[in-house]
Amino acid sequence: MTAHVKPLIAAAEIESAIGHHLGEGAAAITPVSGGNLSSVFSFELQGKEYIIKFSELEHAYETEAYVSELLRKHGIPFPRCVGQGKSGIRAYSILERIPGHNLVDCTATEQADQLPELIGMLTAMNRIELGETGGYGWIKPDGMGTYPTWKAYVEAFFSEEQTGFWEGWLEIPALEKDVAAECYERLLAYAAFNEPHRHFVHGDVSPWNILSDGRRITGIIDGNFAYGDFLVDLATLKLMSGELDVVQAYREHNERLGIYIPDFNERMIGACYFKGLDGLRFFAKMGWDDAYRNMRKFLFSLAN
Incomplete structure (x- = not known):
């Protein structure tokens, strides 16, 4: 492949x-x-x-x-x-076109200075009113989710039988099947904590999909849009933001707003397994060996 x-x-x-x-x-x-x-x-x-x-x-x-x-x-x-x-x-x-450049191209200091604004935007996006829509997983053009439950979405997302980009993904030579199987079992165990929560999920919140003028966040682009636990977006940002402590910033922001997030630690672990396993197979397919090894190390550090 x-x-x-x-x-x-x-x-x-x-x-x-x-x-x-x-x-x-x-x-x-x-x-x-x-x-x-x-x-x-x-x-x-x-x-x-x-x-x-x-x-x-x-x-x-x-x-x-x-x-x-x-x-x-x-x-x-x-x-x-x-x-x-x-x-x-x-x-x-x-x-x-929204003016600005990718946040990843900002200096470390500029990224840190814009973190409060980014966290505020992420919180607002994940808590928008969903109206009369229903379902979980990928959002269809009519605004409905594709699956009846979060677990059904997870199972479909990592199914062995797929077409398109992920067809035959378990046969990617650089992907270690035993590693993928172990991470998937852990994901299913923690997915129970994510299951009850249904919000708008951008699905790919990374510094490459956030635009900035160097001082302010100017926009957010692209995405793998879905309904599910909003901590999936926080997990993505955590995995892609290097040294920035986005999780602490997120918790402090929500505390200031008086928002209580139940089962936060368990839900974050479930979200990290979901995004991390997807990242692992993506890095394997793209041939990004260093990124693959770093993600594998991170995933096995969870829940230990």
């Missing part, structure tokens, strides 16, 4: 997709770095800046329009989706 390769997109294909939704005249079409699974480009049209993303993954972007409207309605600075569609086998999504 080879590492995933982002699709190569011809200029004519980009211009055709843009023209279908926004009209002709797109200028300054430029590749944007970042993104492991999508090919991303920025462009300008009629004095406005946009982003267009292409992916060959099944169901890519199909929920983005719904999520964009939901988050923006609640004051979360997520880019407005202005067009979606298919170009051959590829899905694409067009969004207004």
Whole structure:
């Protein structure tokens, strides 16, 4: 199994997709770095800046329009989706561009200074009103969750029988099956603590998906949007934020708001196994050996 390769997109294909939704005249079409699974480009049209993303993954972007409207309605600075569609086998999504650069490109001091604002945004995003929606796991275009329970979502997420990007994932040569099996058993044990909690989950809150101008957080982008325990997002941030103590900052912020989080430690462990095992198989597939070894070490340090 080879590492995933982002699709190569011809200029004519980009211009055709843009023209279908926004009209002709797109200028300054430029590749944007970042993104492991999508090919991303920025462009300008009629004095406005946009982003267009292409992916060959099944169901890519199909929920983005719904999520964009939901988050923006609640004051979360997520880019407005202005067009979606298919170009051959590829899905694409067009969004207004939010100014700023990836938080990961800020200095350590700048990241630390912006942590309180980031934690506030994360708390607000995870506690938005979900209305009459139901279900857990991946959010469908109509706003409903895909599975009846969190456990059903977890089981499907790590099922041996999958199609698309994770087809045959247990056969990835660099993935140690015994390690994956042990982590999965631990995940199932702790998932019971996550089970009762249903909130909006961004699913990929990392410094690569948070935008900043160096002083303030300007927006949040992308995501693997789902319904479940909001501590999944905190676990992601913990795994991706290096030396920043995001967990302590999160707990202190919620205490100031008078928010009590029951079974916090157990739920965090369950969330870390969920995101960590997914990260482990991703690093194995991408051939990122150092990241794989570090994640394996972290996962076996949990609950010890």
